[in-house]
Amino acid sequence: MNDYKKSLWISNLIVLLFAVLVTFAVKLIFNPLLSQQQELIAKELNLQNSPLITNIEQLNELIEHQVFDFIKVSNSDLPAPLVHEDPQLSRFFSSLSPVASTTVISSSGSQLIEFTVHNSQLFTLLTQILFVTYTALIISASLINIVYYRLYKSIETSLVHEISDEQSPGSPFVKVSEQLHQQKKLFHKALQNQEKQIVDLARQVNMDNLTGLNNRHAFRKELTEILSEEEEQKHAILSIIRASELNTINSQRGFQQGDDYIVNIADIITQVTDRFSAVSVFRISGSDFALIAREMNVSEAQRIAKELKSKFDQYQNVNELESIAYNGISSIISGQLPEQVLARTDMALAKAQTEGINSWAFEQHDHDENQFGQQHWRNIIDSIIEKRALMLLHQPIQAIHRNMKGYQEIFTRFLGENNSMIPTETVFAMAQRVDMSVKLEQLILETVVSQCRHKSDGSTRWGINITGSAIQNSNFIVWLERLLLREPNIAGSLIFEMQEEVLDCNLVASKRVFDMLKRTGTRSAICNFGKGIGSFRLFKELKPDFVKIDASLISNIERDSANQQFVRMIIDVAHRMDCRVIAEGIEHLEQKQILENMYIDGVQGFLIARPSPL
Template identity: 55%
Template sequence: MNNLGRNFWVSNFLIILIIIALVFVIKALFNPILSKQQQQYGLDKRLAVLNDITSEADLKHKIEINNFSYIKVTNDRLSAPLTYIEQKEAQLFRKILPISPSTQHSISTNQVIEYSVKNLEYSTLYQHIILLIVAALVITTLFCNLLYLTLFRKNEQLLIEETLDDSDVKSIFTIAAKAIKQKIRNLKSDVSDKEMRINKLSNQANRDSLTELNNRHAFRSELTELLSSDNNQDHAILSVIRIFELSTVNASRGFQQGDHYLLNVAKIIKQVALNYANTQVFRISGSDFAVIAHNMTTTDAHKFSDELKFKFDQYQATHNLESVAFNGMTRVSAKQLPEHVLARADIALAKAQIAGPNAWALEEHSEFQLGEQHWRAVINEVIEKRSFTFLQQPVQAIHRNMKGYQEIYTRFLGENDNIIPASTIFSMAQRIDMIVKLEQLIIERTIANYRQKSDFNTHWGINVSYACIQNSAFLIWLERLLLKESDIAGSLVFEVHEKPLDNHLTASKRFFDMLKRAGSRSAICRFGKGICSFRLFKELKPDYIKIDSSLIVDIEHDSTNQQFIRMIIDVAHRMECQVVAEGIERLEQKHILEHMYIDGIQGFLIARPTPL
């Protein structure tokens, strides 16, 4: 309904309200007159001097009952009040604001008469006045409405003619005609906007209802479109981000907190992604997110992942979680198969898991594009055929009280003796629950090689994953092995990354205590990057700590890192722990660390890894 039609009906409704109000106002003005007339009527009829009325017949005999609409008599001779009510239906006008009954007390007796008089003359006058006013208003309203409708239709016709006429308009409706033309243009614009909204609504099928991100269907479409592009120059970075704590949060804090956790992670990913052009974020499963960054360079991919990890670390510390999410990335280009791309992303994700809380990894090796079944077969073959060799890199002692050792690395061989990246093997072994079996074999082979190739005066360092440290069966097996090989146990140094130690402190302490009982040494490598690094001194009491290479890389120009490393060395020496610096590549780094009384150094400046 347009505004003119609405105004028409509103005005008519107001007329009706005015009529009703007038009826009540006039009746209110008449009521004092009617009440006074009723009281006077009782005096004129001398109701106060009537003898006691004893019956209805006596009432009709003594009083002209037709002039009353209501009579109620009470006296000592009546057992109950005698009441008379006019049987005929009262008039409508009499029901509007009715006046109260009057009362007359007998002069000589206890008789009381309550009564209401019809007052036909005044009632009729009131009725005529009301009917006259109402009739006048109704006739006036009908006339005005008729005139209004006639003028409205005439004006409407003139406006239509003016609107359809493209010539110069000179009539009094020029402004209205122009306004209508503008309305038509606005209407066309509104139609266009509505079409756009409809298109947006059609995209709701590709939206995740909880996070409002694009869903798995949209991700598949985007990835397929990218891979099927005819332009071989099209490329992107695919990032798969997996939340591993979701089931724990749901179980311990409830599904509502789980949803809140998901929303916060989604918000973090979106915030970081906004800093990079042509980047899309998807939620591809209950605990998995994906990011496709078109034309992103490897450098930007590293920067993106570092920013994401920083945000995740903050969220983890704030909400007391063991981790927030891991990030596996791979490069995507046209003409690749989707399953190969996703398999590489899974491999990267597995690498990130083994690197510590909220870690990330980038997988670019296209020759390893098969899934878990392939990797299970590959790792089984590695174990059965013992298809791996060892490399060694020395940890050189600087301080005379430290005894250097050789850190042992594992090199895995595939078909035709092709080298398989060790990080990939360890990551996938952990993913398919074969890491314990694999590391048990590596430790056994390392001890066997030590017995064959060592003069028992050197020490060897063996890396152990935190997945094995948490495995009680592995700890029992390793302790029995070291006790069995007691002549070699004292020459072994077991190295563990710092990050997972702090997150699994109880299991870590059990592992370090076991090594002390067995006579072996322990080392924490990549030390100094965690928030609670110094707490590990007190809790674990390692024999060595190996300062992370990221603290060494620019030490010549970074006075803050120099001060931090100096503090690490001082605290470690107080705890009778020896300090090794990793990643030494320049002579200047070595000289600075020597002046800080470092105990040992390791890196390409000393020696590169060589076959054992």
């Protein structure tokens, strides 16, 4: 119950109590008059000298005067007092402060009469007085209720105007107005804070945490909005930019360097597109960025692509990388499906990756991905195999202790038209898609064996990476065993490196490969060791000759004591298993010194040497 209703109930209760008090007061005033009236009646009827009343008939003679409300006669001749009470007596008024009965004793003292009388005139006057009083009180209560109602309505209207209208002159209640204005300020401040929190949360949902750009969810939403506009066909540009060196940087330099690389590319893209209106930049996957430019024509999109290539080339020269990013561009036309636009842009990106370092390409026409896209890559990979269009790089692994002999890890780079570099990760991925990964692996190994035959002096060792698809292909393993058996001198100088994650996923096939390498006198190594929970199980099952600790464990080892303890444990377990431990991604002297104190066997990284042509 609110205060308004409480006030009404209290005021009505006060009026009711006042009515009761007035009733009692009036009755108390009238009681002496009624007592006096009774004494006058006794004198008029000469009750003091009346004869003895011995029966009811004599009492009735007295009652016939019709003045008595109540009469009681007692004398010595009556066995019990005679009593008469008027049945029409008003019980309400008689119960409110009743009038005392008058007692008359006969002159002889033998008879006692007690009685009360009614006086219609006095009672009529009493009733009229109470009626007027009650009427006045009811009218007063009604007026009070009306005044309360109008007052509260007036206050309510004034407060509503003051709340909803900043220009309102304010209510006549100064303190209320001041408090209200203060509460309004607090409310507006709280509302602004909540709106800000909502905006921040919405931004976080649609934002990539690393770069601060919009994420894949926001990209998909905006692309769908453009394609669903039906009023008229809208034209826009979609560009997908792939950071081609992310995996290489992560594996060779550590994940922190990979994050810096992604952030720098995001800054370059933002810097180039800032001067164009209605251009949105997104990070849609680990290595992929997207641009959506509304109302942009093809020539403007090509100008952006050329400027991005120039910036990427500059960044590549400064950071001594093999490539930075590739750019695929296509048009967005309303009414199409998102899959059509994305497939067309992906095809443009595939073309860009085969046309030169940091290149871009524009694709306008739709193609069946299975008929055109795969055939495009099949032709490229066929050309690589036919022309043996690949280049080998090597990076030394430096031995720290005498009980380990260092070796050279070999990296493969693929060449396209005009000797342009094609991203290695893309070639391997597409080769697997078109079922040509085994042929590509065979080409690489044949080239490595040929190079080793001419360059090896009998003391040099070479490390070669084998992909997961090759490890799980029985035909390739048979072919590799025969190759190694034909070249026993070269086989003894080869070390095959395989990813821990791949080995752990298919332990049966991995064990078969490791057993084959032992039979042919070839050594084995597990790369990126220490990333998975099954790392130490591989020691027992595969018994490798080397393990290469993942670069993510090395990148901040000088500051991370937990990483130091974990690496020390790996080294201790490996040495107990007669296995040599190599640390990848060494870039700082402090890292090398810490690892030397842990009795690491070998180190590899840019601090030692960068990859160079074989």
